[in-house]
Amino acid sequence: MNYEAVIGLEVHLHLKTKTKAFCGCSTEFGNEPNSQVCPVCLGFPGSLPVLNKVALDYAIRTGLALNCKIQEFTKFDRKNYFYPDLPKNYQISQYDLPFSRDGFLDINIEGKPKRIGITRAHLEEDAGKLIHKENTSLVDFNRTGIPLLEIVSEPDINSPQEAYEYLTALKSILEYLEVSDCDMEKGSLRCDANISIREKGQKQFGTKAELKNMNSFKGVKDALQFEIERQIGVLESGEKVIQETRLWDTKELKTVSMRTKEEAKDYRYFPEPDLPPFIISVEKIAEIKKSIPELPKEKMLRFVKEFGLSEYDAGILVASRRDSEYAEECLKAYPSKDKKAIANWLIGPLLSEANNRNSNICGLKVLPKGLLELVGFVDRQEISHLSAKAVLTEMIDSAKGASAIIKEKNLIQISDTGSLNAAVEEAIKENAKSVADYKQGKLNALMFLVGQVMKKSQGKANPKVVQEMLKRRLADA
Amino acid sequence: MELYKLTGHELLKKLSSKEITSEDISLALKKRIKETDPRVKAYVRTDKSGTEAKRIEARDNSALKGIPVSIKDNICTDGLNTECSSRILTGFKPPYDATVIKKLKVSGASILDLKTNMDEFAFGSSTENSFFGPTRNPWNLECVPGGSSGGSAAAVASDEAIMALGSDTGGSIRQPASFCGVVGLKPTYGRVSRYGLIAFASSLDQIGPITKDTEDSALLMNIISGHDPFDSTSACVDVPDYTKSLGMDIKGLKIAIPKEYFVEGLDPQVKSSIEEAINELKKLGAEIKEVSLPHSEYAVPVYYIIATAEASSNLARFDGVQYGFRAEDSRSKDESKLISMYKDTRGQGFGQEAKRRIILGTFVLSHGYYDAYYLRALKVRTLIKEDFDAVFKEFDCIVTPTAPTAAFKIGEKIEDPLRMYLSDIYTISANLSGIPAISVPCGFTKNDLPVGLQILAKPFGEETLFRVAHTYEQNTPWHKRRPTL
Numbered sequence: 018m019n020y021e022a023v024i025g026l027e028v029h030l031h032l033k034t035k036t037k038a039f040c041g042c043s044t045e046f047g048n049e050p051n052s053q054v055c056p057v058c059l060g061f062p063g064s065l066p067v068l069n070k071v072a073l074d075y076a077i078r079t080g081l082a083l084n085c086k087i088q089e090f091t092k093f094d095r096k097n098y099f100y101p102d103l104p105k106n107y108q109i110s111q112y113d114l115p116f117s118r119d120g121f122l123d124i125n126i127e128g129k130p131k132r133i134g135i136t137r138a139h140l141e142e143d144a145g146k147l148i149h150k151e152n153t154s155l156v157d158f159n160r161t162g163i164p165l166l167e168i169v170s171e172p173d174i175n176s177p178q179e180a181y182e183y184l185t186a187l188k189s190i191l192e193y194l195e196v197s198d199c200d201m202e203k204g205s206l207r208c209d210a211n212i213s214i215r216e217k218g219q220k221q222f223g224t225k226a227e228l229k230n231m232n233s234f235k236g237v238k239d240a241l242q243f244e245i246e247r248q249i250g251v252l253e254s255g256e257k258v259i260q261e262t263r264l265w266d267t268k269e270l271k272t273v274s275m276r277t278k279e280e281a282k283d284y285r286y287f288p289e290p291d292l293p294p295f296i297i298s299v300e301k302i303a304e305i306k307k308s309i310p311e312l313p314k315e316k317m318l319r320f321v322k323e324f325g326l327s328e329y330d331a332g333i334l335v336a337s338r339r340d341s342e343y344a345e346e347c348l349k350a351y352p353s354k355d356k357k358a359i360a361n362w363l364i365g366p367l368l369s370e371a372n373n374r375n376s377n378i379c380g381l382k383v384l385p386k387g388l389l390e391l392v393g394f395v396d397r398q399e400i401s402h403l404s405a406k407a408v409l410t411e412m413i414d415s416a417k418g419a420s421a422i423i424k425e426k427n428l429i430q431i432s433d434t435g436s437l438n439a440a441v442e443e444a445i446k447e448n449a450k451s452v453a454d455y456k457q458g459k460l461n462a463l464m465f466l467v468g469q470v471m472k473k474s475q476g477k478a479n480p481k482v483v484q485e486m487l488k489r490r491l492a493d494a
Numbered sequence: 495m496e497l498y499k500l501t502g503h504e505l506l507k508k509l510s511s512k513e514i515t516s517e518d519i520s521l522a523l524k525k526r527i528k529e530t531d532p533r534v535k536a537y538v539r540t541d542k543s544g545t546e547a548k549r550i551e552a553r554d555n556s557a558l559k560g561i562p563v564s565i566k567d568n569i570c571t572d573g574l575n576t577e578c579s580s581r582i583l584t585g586f587k588p589p590y591d592a593t594v595i596k597k598l599k600v601s602g603a604s605i606l607d608l609k610t611n612m613d614e615f616a617f618g619s620s621t622e623n624s625f626f627g628p629t630r631n632p633w634n635l636e637c638v639p640g641g642s643s644g645g646s647a648a649a650v651a652s653d654e655a656i657m658a659l660g661s662d663t664g665g666s667i668r669q670p671a672s673f674c675g676v677v678g679l680k681p682t683y684g685r686v687s688r689y690g691l692i693a694f695a696s697s698l699d700q701i702g703p704i705t706k707d708t709e710d711s712a713l714l715m716n717i718i719s720g721h722d723p724f725d726s727t728s729a730c731v732d733v734p735d736y737t738k739s740l741g742m743d744i745k746g747l748k749i750a751i752p753k754e755y756f757v758e759g760l761d762p763q764v765k766s767s768i769e770e771a772i773n774e775l776k777k778l779g780a781e782i783k784e785v786s787l788p789h790s791e792y793a794v795p796v797y798y799i800i801a802t803a804e805a806s807s808n809l810a811r812f813d814g815v816q817y818g819f820r821a822e823d824s825r826s827k828d829e830s831k832l833i834s835m836y837k838d839t840r841g842q843g844f845g846q847e848a849k850r851r852i853i854l855g856t857f858v859l860s861h862g863y864y865d866a867y868y869l870r871a872l873k874v875r876t877l878i879k880e881d882f883d884a885v886f887k888e889f890d891c892i893v894t895p896t897a898p899t900a901a902f903k904i905g906e907k908i909e910d911p912l913r914m915y916l917s918d919i920y921t922i923s924a925n926l927s928g929i930p931a932i933s934v935p936c937g938f939t940k941n942d943l944p945v946g947l948q949i950l951a952k953p954f955g956e957e958t959l960f961r962v963a964h965t966y967e968q969n970t971p972w973h974k975r976r977p978t979l
Contacts, residue, residue, distance in 0.1 A: 056588075056589060056590050059816065060811050060816075061588065061589070061590075061816075061817070062570065062576070062578075062583070062586070062588070062692040062693075062811070062812075062817075063569075063570040063576075063588065063592060063689065063690040063691055063692045063693070064590075064689070064690075065688065065689050065724060065725050065726065065727075066726070067723065067724060067725075067726050068726065095807050097806075097807050097810060097859070099810065099813065099836060101813075101815050101832065104811060104815075104816060105810065105811045106810035106811050106813060107807050107810055154832075156815075283860055283861045285806075285807070285856065285859035285860060285861075285864075286859075287803060287804075287807070287859050287864070287868060290695075290696035290697040290727075290804055291693075291696050291726060291727065292726050292727075293726060293727055
C-alpha cells in the first residue's frame with residue numbers, strides 16, 4: 018500500500034530579550050541554579066506580571082516575517098495545570114487571540130517550492146527545569162518566565178525532509194530577525210512534531226502521535242522517519258495506531274511511548290486578569306514592519322538578479338544573515354563582472370573551512386578585503402588555485418594577510434617564459450617517449466610533460482604557461 | 495488621656511505640636527491590644543513574639559509620621575508573616591513589601607507587627623473561616639464582625655488600631671465596616687496597586703482603608719493611591735488631595751436610590767436607619783430620586799462564578815513546593831509521591847470554604863461548562879456595569895444599605911453558605927463594575943449593633959464619596975459612638 022505522512026510542527030522559541038517576559042530577571046543561560054529569580058517569576062503570593070515590551074515587539078516581528086495576520090485586539094490567558102516546574106501552577110499563555118496567525122513559510126523541496134502554512138504564533142512564559150536525583154527532584158527556576166514564542170505549523174508537511182527544510186528555513190528567518198539564538202542544545206529552540214500516516218489519496222487524517230525530545234533538526238528528521246516506518250508497521254500488521262506522546266531516544270534512535278492521551282487534559286483556559294487586554298495599534302505594526310530586515314528569500318532573489326548567481330548558489334550564501342552580509346560585501350567589491358568566481362570561493366573553500374571549524378564564515382576572521390586580495394593573486398595567475406587554498410587555511414590560523422604568506426612561502430608562480438625555458442628544454446630531452454607519444458596525438462603525454470616541468474620548478478611554474486610553451490615548442494620541432 | 499481612642503488626624507496634630515511622641519502612641523496601642531484582644535481576637539499570631547516590621551526612615555514632614563497602621567493578613571509585609579489566615583501559608587514571610595506598605599512606610603506610618611484576622615484567603619463574610627478562629631464583634635462579642643476584613647474592622651472599632659487596611663473583593667471592607675460601626679472604603683478598581691495583595695479574585699480585589707472617620711480614610715487614600723508600574727491593572731489617573739473634599743457641602747448634589755436594594759431580605763431596622771440617613775442627606779441639600787439598577791439580582795450568581803474561577807487559579811500555587819505548609823508523611827499508595835504531596839498539602843492546608851470555592855471555580859472553567867457559566871457571567875457583568883453607567887450619567891452618587899442586616903451571631907450562617915453569600919448582596923455590584931464605594935455608620939439597631947450606609951460613585955469618583963460621607967458624618971453622631979469593652 019502507498020502511504021503518505023502528515024506532519025505538523027510546534028516550535029518553541031526563546032526570545033532573546035535581556036529580561037524575562039513578565040519581570041526584570043536576567044535571561045542569561047547557564048548560571049548558578051535559582052540565581053535569576055524574583056517574587057514574580059517564582060510566583061510568590063501577591064506578585065503580579067508586567068509584560069516585557071521587547072518580547073511583544075519580537076513576537077510581532079516574527080509574526081510579520083512569517084506572513085501572519087497580527088491580532089490588533091489581544092490578551093493573555095492562563096493555562097492551568099499542576100507541575101512542580103511551574104511555580105504558579107498556571108502558565109501565562111495565549112488561547113483564542115494569539116498575536117499572530119494564518120501565515121506561511123516557503124521552502125524548497127527537491128528544487129520545487131512548497132508553501133507550509135503557519136497556524137499561529139503566540140507568546141507565553143517558559144517553565145523551570147527539573148533535575149532528577151536518585152530520591153529527590155530539584156527545580157531550577159532560572160528559565161521560568163523566559164519569553165517563549167510557540168510557532169505552530171499547519172499539517173502541510175509530508176516528509177521528514179520537508180520538516181527539515183521547514184526548520185532550516187524558519188531558523189534562517191529567525192536569525193535574520195535577531196529575535197532568538199535558535200540553539201537547540203541550549204534549549205532556546207525546541208521542536209515537537211505531530212505525525213500520522215494515511216493511505217495516499219485519503220482525505221481523513223490518521224491517528225497522530227506527538228513526538229518530543231528531539232534535540233537537533235537531524236533528530237527531528239530521524240524521529241519522523243522512524244515513526245513513519247513504525248506506524249506503517251502497525252497498520253500493515255492489522256493493528257491501529259494509538260494517540261500518544263512518544264519520546265525520541267537519542268541513543269537507541271527510536272521513539273518510545275511516554276503517555277497515552279486517553280484522558281484529554283483540561284487546561285481551563287481563561288483570560289489572565291492580571292494583564293488587561295490591549296490593542297496593538299496599526300502604527301505600531303507598521304513601525305515594526307519597517308524594522309524587519311530583508312529576509313533570506315528576498316535576498317536570494319536579489320543576489321540572483323544583481324550578481325547573476327544561480328538560485329542554488331545564492332540560496333547557500335543567504336542562509337545565515339551575517340554570512341550573507343559578508344558575501345555581499347565580497348560580491349560587490351569583486352572587480353570582475355562575472356561574480357561566479359568569488360561566489361565559488363565563498364561556497365567552496367570558505368564555507369568548508371567554516372564547517373570544519375564548526376563556525377560560520379564570519380567567524381573565520383578573514384575580512385572580505387583579505388579574501389579579495391587572495392583571490393586577486395589567483396585571478397592574476399600569480400599563484401595556483403591549490404596554493405591559494407593553503408594560503409587561506411594559513412590566513413585563518415595565523416591571522417596573517419595573503420601577500421605576507423605568499424611572500425613568506427615564496428608561492429608566486431613563474432609565468433616568465435624566459436625563466437622556464439631551460440626546464441622545458443630539459444623535460445623534452447629527458448622524455449623522448451612522451452614527446453613521441455604527444456606527436457602521435459596522445460594528449461595525456463603533454464600533461465605528463467607539464468608535470469615534469471612543474472617538478473623542476475618546485476611547483477612554482479604557472480602550469481598554463483608551461484603548457485602553452487610545450488605546445489608551441491613541440492609544434493615547431 | 496487614652497491615645498488609642500483618637501483618630502489618625504487627631505494624633506497627627508498632637509505629634510506636630512510635640513505634645514506626644516510616636517512611641518507614646520505605640521505603647522498605648524500595644525497596651526490596649528493586650529487588654530482587649532483576648533476578647534476581640536482582631537489580630538492573629540498574638541502569642542508569637544512579633545517580628546518588628548522593617549522600617550524606612552521617613553522625613554519629618556511625612557504625612558503619616560508616627561501613626562501606626564494595622565494590616566490585613568493578606569497584604570505582604572517584608573519579613574513579617576503574611577498567611578491569609580490559612581494553614582497553607584503557615585510561616586510564610588514575604589521577601590518584599592506590597593506597594594501600599596512601601597508607600598505607607600515612606601509616608602512615615604509605622605506598620606504594626608501584628609496582622610489582622612480575616613476569612614481564609616478573604617473567602618467569607620464573617621471572619622469565621624479563619625484558621626486562627628473567629629474574630630468577635632466589639633459591639634457584641636457573640637456576633638461576627640463581618641468579613642472578610644473582620645479583623646481590621648474590629649481592631650479599629652475596639653480602638654485596637656488607629657487605622658487599618660483591608661481588602662475588598664465583594665464587600666470585604668464595607669460589610670465589616672458596617673457591622674463594626676466604622677468607615678470602610680473600596681476604591682475604584684485600579685486606584686490602589688494590588689502588588690503584594692495575595693490575590694483572591696484579581697479582577698475584583700482592591701485594597702482600601704478602614705478607619706474611625708472619613709478624614710482618616712481620605713488621609714490614607716492620599717498615601718496608597720496611584721499608578722504602580724508593578725501592577726498592570728493599576729490606572730494612570732492623577733491622585734487628587736482627597737482631604738480637600740472634606741468640608742464641602744452637598745447642596746444640589748444628585749443622589750440616586752436604587753429600588754432593587756429595598757426589597758425582601760432587607761432587615762426593617764436597617765431599612766429605617768437608611769431611610770433616616772436619606773432624609774438627613776435631603777435636609778443637607780441633596781436631591782434624592784429613586785432609580786432602577788435592573789440587573790442587580792444577578793450580581794450574586796455572577797460574582798460567585800467570576801470570583802471562584804479566578805480564585806481556583808490564583809490558589810493553585812499553594813502546593814507545598816516552595817513555601818508555607820507541606821503535608822509530611824504523605825500516603826503514597828498507587829500515586830506518585832508528588833501527587834500525594836499535592837493532595838495532602840492542599841487537603842490539610844485549606845479550610846472548608848476555600849475548598850468549596852476552588853472546586854466551584856474549577857468547575858465553571860471546565861471544558862464544556864466555560865461558555866455556560868464563565869463566559870455568560872462576564873456578559874452579565876457588563877450589563878451590571880452598564881446599569882451603573884446609565885445612572886451616573888444623571889446622578890453624582892448612589893446611596894444604599896451596605897448590608898441587608900446588622901451583625902449576626904457567630905455560627906448562625908456558617909453552615910449555610912448561600913445565606914452567608916447573601917450578606918454581600920449590596921456590596922458585590924461595586925466590585926463587578928469597578929466603581930468606588932464607601933460605608934459609613936448611620937445608626938444602630940435596637941440591640942445596639944451598628945448599621946452602615948453605602949455610597950457609590952462613578953469610577954475615580956472617590957472625591958464625591960468623601961464629600962457626601964464627610965458632610966453626613968459631620969451632621970450625625972454615629973461615628974463617635976464606641977463599644978464598651
